[in-house]
Amino acid sequence: MFKFRLFILVLIISLSPNIYSSDILDIYNRAIKYNNDLRIISNDNNISEELYDQTSSSLLPEIGITASTQENYTNKYSGTGDIKDYTTETASLTITQPILRIYFFDELNKAEANLDKSKVRVDGYKKDLIIKSAELYFSLINSNNAYKASIIKSNMTSLSYKNAKKLFINGYITNVELNKYKNNFDIAKIESDISKNKLELAKQDIYILTGREALDIHDLKPIMDIDFRSYNSSSLLSKAMRSFDAIKLALLDVDISKYEMYSNKSQHYPTIDLIATYDYSDTSGGSRLGKVTRESNTIGLTVNFPIYQGGYQSSKVKESKYKYENAKLNLDQLRRTVKRDIIDKVNNHNLLKKYIIANKDRYKNTNLDYLAIKNGFQSGLYTDVELKEAEYNLVISKNELVSNTLKYLLTDLQLRKYSSELSVQNIININEMLIW
Secondary structure, eight states, X not given: OHHHHHHXXXXXXXXXXXXXXXXXXXXXXXXXXXXHHHHHHHHHHHHHHHHHHXXXXXXXXXXXXXXXXXXXXXXXXXXXXXXXXXXEEEEEEEEEEEEEOTTHHHHHHHHHHHHHHHXXXXXXXXXXXXXXXXXXXXXXXXHHHHHXXXXXXHHHHHHHHXXXXXXXXXXXXXXXXXXXXXXXXXXXXHHHHHHHHHHHHHHHHHHHHHSSEXXXXXXEOSSOOOOOOOOOHHHHHHHHHHHOHHHHHHHHHHHHHHHHHHHHHHTTSXXXXXXXXXXXXXXXXSOTXXXXXXXXXXXXXXXXXXXXXXXXXXXXXXXXXXXXXXXXXXXXXXXXXXXXXHHHHHHHHHHHHHHHHHHHHHHHHHHHHHHHHHHHHHTTSSOHHHHHXXXXXXXXXXXXXXXXXXXXXXXXXXXXXXXXXXXXXXXXXXXXXXXX
C-alpha cells in the first residue's frame, strides 16, 4: 500500500508542469532561464548592440541603383520624317560617401555608452536574481514555519476549549470564561487560515519569478555554526562608489546625456559629402536618329550649411543640457542613498548577530523546558494543554531563530553586492544549511 502511494506521488510530481521540489539554487537557475524581466533586459541589450551598429555604419558609403524602361507608342505623326514606336532603357548608379559629420563621434560615444549600460543592467539583474531567489525562498521558509506554528496553536486552543467545556459542565468556570476559551480557539483558526494564505502567496511569488511553484520546502538548521562576517562602512562605501552596479549605471547616464548634448551642438556645423554618379541610357526602335546610347559620369562635393531651423536645434541643445544636469544630480543623490543604505545594512548586520546568539540561548532553554514537560506529562505531572503550550513555545523560539538567521544571511548577500563579492557560490553555501 505504501509503495502504491509513493508511486502515485511521484507520478503526480512528474506530470505536473507547475510544481517541483527546489532549493535556492534551483530557483535561481530557473529564473535565469525563464524569468521574463531578464529576457526583456537581455533583448534591450540586443537592441543597444543594433543601435551601435546603426550609428557606426552611418559613415559608410550609400550606394543606390535606379533602372527603368519605357516604350513609346505613336499613333499619329504630322510633318516631315517618320517616327515609329521606340523603347528607352535607363540605369543610374549613385554613391554618396559622408566625409564630414562632426556629430558622428558624439553619437558613436553615446551609442557605446548605451551598449555598456545595457550590459551592466544584464549583469546587475543576474546578481539581483541571486538575492531575489534567496529572499523569496527565505520568505517561503518563514511562511511555512509560521503555518506549522499556527496549526500547533490551533490544536492547543482546541484542547483548552475542550477542557474548559468540561469544567463548565461541572460548574468550575462561568460561561464568560468559557467564551474566552472559545474566542481564543476561533481566533487561532482564523490566524491559521491567514498563515496558510501567506504560504500560498509565497509560493506564487516564486511562480512569478521562475514560472513554477515550489512543492517541497526545506527548512534552516536552527543550531549551526555561522561564519559571521564583519564589514567596515567606510571601506564598503569606497568599493561601492567604484563597482556598485547602480553607480555604474548612473555614471553611464551622465556620459550618455553629455554625448547627446555635444551631438546636438554639433548639428549646427556644416556637413560634407562626396557624391559620384554614373548614368546610362539606351534608346532603340523607330527613332529618327536611330539607336542612341549615352553614358555619363559625375563626381563632386556637397556642402550643407545649416542656417535656420526655426529654433528647433537650439531648443534641442537646451533640452540636452537639462538632461545632463539631471543625470549629474541623480548620480549625486544615488551616492547619498547608497551611503545611507550601507550604513543601515552594516548596523543591522551587526545587530542580527546579537539577535542570533540570544535566540540560540532561548531556543536551547525552551527545548529543555519542552523535554522536561514532556517527561512530566508521561508521569502525569503536566496536562496535555501544558505540553502543547510547551511545544508551541519551542516552535516559536525556533522560528524566531531561523527568521533572524535568514535575515542575517540576506543582509550579508546584499552587502556582498555592494563590494562586488556576490556570486552563485554564496547561495550554494546557504543550501548546505538547509534540511528537510
